[in-house]
Amino acid sequence: MRSGLRLIVLALAYVLSIAFMMAAYGTPAQPDTPQASVPVSASAPAAPEDSKFTQFIHDFREAALAAAITPETYDAAMGQISRNQRVSDLNLNQPEFANPVWTYLDTAASAQRVTDGRALLVGNAAILAPIEAKYGVPKEILVSIWGNESDYGRSMGRFNMFEALATLAYDGPRADYARPQLIAALKMMQQQKFAASAMTSSWAGAFGQTQFVPTTFLNEAVDGDGDGKIDMWFSVADALASTANVISNAGWKNGKPWGFEVALPKDFSYENADLDKTFAVATWKKRGVKTMTGDALGASDEPASIYLPAGARGPAFLVFPNFKTILKYNNAAAYALAVCLLADQLKGAPAVLASWPRDLQMLSRDERIAMQTSLAKLGFDIGKVDGLLGGKARAAMRAWQKAHNIPADGYPTEDLLTRVAMEAQAKTP
Secondary structure, three states: OOHHHHHHHHHHHHHHHHHHHHHHOOOOOOOOOOOOOOOOOOOOOOOOOHHHHHHHHHHHHHHHHHOOOOHHHHHHHHOOOOOOHHHHHHHHOOOOOOOOHHHHHHHHOOHHHHHHHHHHHHHOHHHHHHHHHHHOOOHHHHHHHHHHHHOOOOOOOOEEHHHHHHHHHOOOOOHHHHHHHHHHHHHHHHHHOOOHHHOEEOOOOOEOOOOEOHHHHHHHOOOOOOOOOOOOOOOHHHHHHHHHHHHHHOOOOOOOOOEEEEEOOOOOOHHHOOOOOOEEHHHHHHOOOEEOOOOEOOOOOOEEEEEOOOHHHOOEEEEOHHHHHHHOOOOOHHHHHHHHHHHHHHOOOOOOOOOOOOOOOOOOHHHHHHHHHHHHHOOOOOOOOOOOOOHHHHHHHHHHHHHOOOOOOOOOOHHHHHHHHHHHHHOOO
16 A cells, blocks of 8 residues: 555544544553563653552552461562562553564574474473473474573573562553552562562563463472472473473364464365354365365364464464463464474474465554454444454454455455445545
8 A cells, every 4th residue: 555545544543533432432442462671770750650569569568468478578578679660651652563473473483493392302302302202392382482581591581570560550551450460470489489680571571491471380380300300490491391281281182283374275165264163174174175285174063263373365274272372371373373383393394385465564553453443334233332342343354354355364464454444434424
């Protein structure tokens, strides 16, 4: 789309959106894209919120003691922290999802990450073999999660965990998430006898080689090296065994695939390509879905879904329950795909064969809001106007596409936005 036309579309959608959003939904929420960063220095000027933060630290002590945290633990962890402005900024003004899936995968399953992962598979064979045998999760999946979560331990986050979680917990949209995580972090410190200063994390409180959060640590972390402690930062065995325990508990089926790339027929009904729509492999076979080599699928009754990470113009994947198990570790389909593709390449499988539509541009947050607003103006139920394009918005896009004889993949492109916004504008009184 030329820049002038793009501005026109945004202007049209803006006119539609102002009254509609304010009346029906209020102010749109910011998307949630965690990014680890270095904390601001202690010399940063005090903000008006600091007194509220200090009061929270004082008042939260009672809740911590009621949860069996000792006064000594609480004071050691919380006594010297201050509100972290960098955490507050990231919490309230998180960057939007600006990178397309192919750019994300270029890094997540890069040649260097494959090379490093293969070396780590060999170097940690004595650790991985008993973990794989006990939990039934392939070693390649575990190493892939390790690579995708922290680049094999190179990027675990440098924030003070208690300062980061307390900054989120004292006020703001993540308070309900952060308060139980803060209690859990205090329990971690108390049970494992960690030094508070050694408990580093991302700005959102995720930590260690495979980026657990404190509640998951308490519920599912295990001692992988048998030393009587669980150290997700410095014990690779603890981190990988704990991750295997989580994936196993989430329902990983030993010996079953996560999925594979497929070729779709020209007359494929794209409205059926969604992770929420599951059919037997035999059904997909009848609908003309084939392997990338042109072979017919089997007649299995195994449940599977078609996943189109880049819409009708991009690669297609037939995914099984194991793929959705990875979503329980991190509920982002692109993340699950990155983990599975990297795991395959660690075993020597080729990269994705079909071409990515690299000429497409991701919609900006304003454009995604414009899409939601225009669809709502046309009478579709899109849920909350928030720029996130969730399940309702994707269903609305599919319905609009199907009504206009366009492949109903629910993928938000600039061309689709232009057409939807122009139609909505034409219906404006």
